[in-house]
Amino acid sequence: MQREAGERTDRSATWERYTAVPLTVMSVVFLGVYAAPILHTGLPQVWRDACAVTSVVIWLLFWGDMLVRLKLATDRRRFLRTHLFDLVVLVLPMLRPLRAVRLIMVVLTISRRTEVWARGRLAVYVATTTVLLVLVSALAVLDAERSGSDANIASFGDALWWATVTITTVGYGDHYPVTTMGRFVALGLMIGGIGLIGFVTGSLATWIVERVSASSEQPSAATSADVAALRAEIAALRQHIETAAPNGFATEPEGRAPAPRTSP
Known part of the structure; x- marks a missing residue:
């Protein structure tokens, strides 16, 4: 089996x-x-x-x-x-x-094959699917609206403009379907477009946040390096002060007199 x-x-x-x-x-x-x-x-x-x-x-x-x-x-x-x-x-x-x-x-x-060929590159897949959905919706609504007596989508340019405005949720209202089939096409475009545009918007927001985070991390790294160098200089200066006598003579090991410093 x-x-x-x-x-x-x-x-x-x-x-x-x-x-x-x-x-x-x-x-x-x-x-x-x-x-x-x-x-x-x-x-x-x-x-x-x-x-x-x-x-x-x-x-x-x-x-x-x-x-x-x-x-x-x-x-x-x-x-x-x-x-x-x-x-x-x-x-x-x-x-x-x-x-x-x-x-x-x-x-x-076409979307199924694009998903396989563009595996790991969601931007390519989403862009292809979005363009395809807009093109197909424009053709479908133009085919449906031409049979309407009071239709205001009369050319492919009007249909393409309507599909773009609809999928981006702008909705100017200058062109809209009046037939039953045209409204079904609009419904399908709205449902499919919400997911695609939402993904594009989310990806763009993520890219912007990553760019801002990367740019803000660079000054922080430089500041940390400066602070580390300053700490090292302070430590060296402190060690030098601790090894110097208050009267200007360097400290010597116990049992030996300090050697006087020569004047320049």
């Missing part, structure tokens, strides 16, 4: 290793074919159809990866329990109004 579990674990690790780069590339391609019809409204129908077919094929490959990992898992119930969000993200976009949810899988896939 343990041997079989070990073999499954090895096969699962091998699968993860060999599919890491292809899944990341497919995520980037999926993001591209999703963004192309949104950014280029005058795209010919043949290219729109090609983008739609490509997105469906990549989505099926995502499903295949999930099923293979489920089959190779040593504890399938635990796998489903820990990957429930991934499964929901894969199921929901089957409905046309929720197709923007597919971008969450793209974010999860």
Whole structure:
């Protein structure tokens, strides 16, 4: 039993290793074919159809990866329990109004690989995830808001500005979603952005505190050295005074007369 579990674990690790780069590339391609019809409204129908077919094929490959990992898992119930969000993200976009949810899988896939490649460098991981989240949210909200009659997010520039203002919790209010799907995108961006911006803010505060502490420690070290040198000089002077006689003659060992000092 343990041997079989070990073999499954090895096969699962091998699968993860060999599919890491292809899944990341497919995520980037999926993001591209999703963004192309949104950014280029005058795209010919043949290219729109090609983008739609490509997105469906990549989505099926995502499903295949999930099923293979489920089959190779040593504890399938635990796998489903820990990957429930991934499964929901894969199921929901089957409905046309929720197709923007597919971008969450793209974010999860790219972020997972970035976390592995940038292990020990959290700043790289957080920066990549933040930029990706802003870009994906801008595309999703623009896709949703174009169907609204009174929408005020009409271009990718407006959507990118809205996403940046929202994730930084500034909230100018000059652009905001009015459709139901656009508000769901905003909700996801707010929830995801709070954690990321909180981490960035905490890291920046820690860096500032460390810099201030390092700069304040340097004068302290110099002062300690000066005090030590001054103590040594005082000790030498005290020893010299103790060995000198009050009448100006140096003290000699007992039984010998002190030698008079010669005048200069």
